[in-house]
Amino acid sequence: MSGSAGDGWTGSRLDPRVMDSYIPIVRARRRKRRPIFFVLLLLVSFGGVVFLWVDVFTPLFEDPDRWVEKNREFRHAVIEVVTGRALGTPALNEFPDWPGRLSDSQIKLLACAQGQVALGVKATGGYHSITYPWGDLANKRLGTSPDLIIRCLRDVGLDLQQLIHIDRVRHPSRYPLQNWANRRPDKSIDHRRLPNMYEFFKQFATQHTTMTDSLAKLARFEPGDLVFWLAQKGGEYPAFVGIVTDRRDSAGVPHVITLARDEKWMSDNHNVTDWQVMGHFHVEPDALLERFLEENPGAPLQPKT
Numbered sequence: 001m002s003g004s005a006g007d008g009w010t011g012s013r014l015d016p017r018v019m020d021s022y023i024p025i026v027r028a029r030r031r032k033r034r035p036i037f038f039v040l041l042l043l044v045s046f047g048g049v050v051f052l053w054v055d056v057f058t059p060l061f062e063d064p065d066r067w068v069e070k071n072r073e074f075r076h077a078v079i080e081v082v083t084g085r086a087l088g089t090p091a092l093n094e095f096p097d098w099p100g101r102l103s104d105s106q107i108k109l110l111a112c113a114q115g116q117v118a119l120g121v122k123a124t125g126g127y128h129s130i131t132y133p134w135g136d137l138a139n140k141r142l143g144t145s146p147d148l149i150i151r152c153l154r155d156v157g158l159d160l161q162q163l164i165h166i167d168r169v170r171h172p173s174r175y176p177l178q179n180w181a182n183r184r185p186d187k188s189i190d191h192r193r194l195p196n197m198y199e200f201f202k203q204f205a206t207q208h209t210t211m212t213d214s215l216a217k218l219a220r221f222e223p224g225d226l227v228f229w230l231a232q233k234g235g236e237y238p239a240f241v242g243i244v245t246d247r248r249d250s251a252g253v254p255h256v257i258t259l260a261r262d263e264k265w266m267s268d269n270h271n272v273t274d275w276q277v278m279g280h281f282h283v284e285p286d287a288l289l290e291r292f293l294e295e296n297p298g299a300p301l302q303p304k305t
Helices: 016-061 064-083 104-119 145-154 160-170 194-204 285-295
Strands: 226-229 240-248 254-258 267-271 277-282
Touching: 104 145, 104 240, 104 254, 104 267, 145 160, 145 194, 145 240, 145 254, 160 194, 160 285, 194 226, 194 240, 194 277, 194 285
Parallel strands: none
Antiparallel strands: 226 240, 226 277, 240 254, 254 267
16 A cells, blocks of 8 residues: 555655654653553562561561561551551441449459559569468569459458468369479468469359450450460460450450569550460359358358458
8 A cells, every 4th residue: 555645654664754753652651661660570579578577587586476476466567557447446336335334343353453553563483481361472562463363352352372272272183283393282372373273263263255256255354354364385274364454445355454474564555365365264252152162161261350
């Protein structure tokens, strides 16, 4: 096909002058594509570096338990940035009513636990000689997570020092005595040992769910309830214990008061789900004492003087 003199065609070829006008357009299009390619390449490269640092190199220098926690926080932060909503955060109208009306014992347990935080109770280790019954550490600003439970249950009339000592003497098979070199009863330490405390509540308190995978199950963790958690590495018995408060976070997870193993002070800035829940108990003082006396008739319990 041949073109006319004025349409830019000369025979079967494009007029050089017309070609010159097309070249800048083609080059401009190519230049527009290149930045997009390089941006994508940079983003992929950056993502690869972050992945390698977080999942490959960091575990080589971090404590394994701490790395697991930091990795979880990092992933939650990424999800929150991408979606604009914290992981597992429900809409406000999805929350079940919580807490319900509190009993006198729940109010007393909460007040005591909050008082331990306000007192600034500091973690202590080692053996402490304690008077019997209703005994406590000489310095009440020291303690462990079991001491939180012991002190607060005394405010509702239950002396775990006596209850665990008497039950341990009469029913030694209930308790993991093989965990300690000295298997003889010791009124100063037996009630402060978490495995003993855990077995005692399994026997005499009301057990509730340990599952936290729904709002309905989280709402079962009522203020004043006792929660036992496993260590990061797991184990047969709990690593520490705490008391549920009457506050919860934006995801509907109740706050707790405890003294965690890797911390120095009693605090109320943790949630039920910060660690794996091993045991969850609701304590009604009269019901617990009634069960105890059925199993230990004639127990020589001494009142607080």
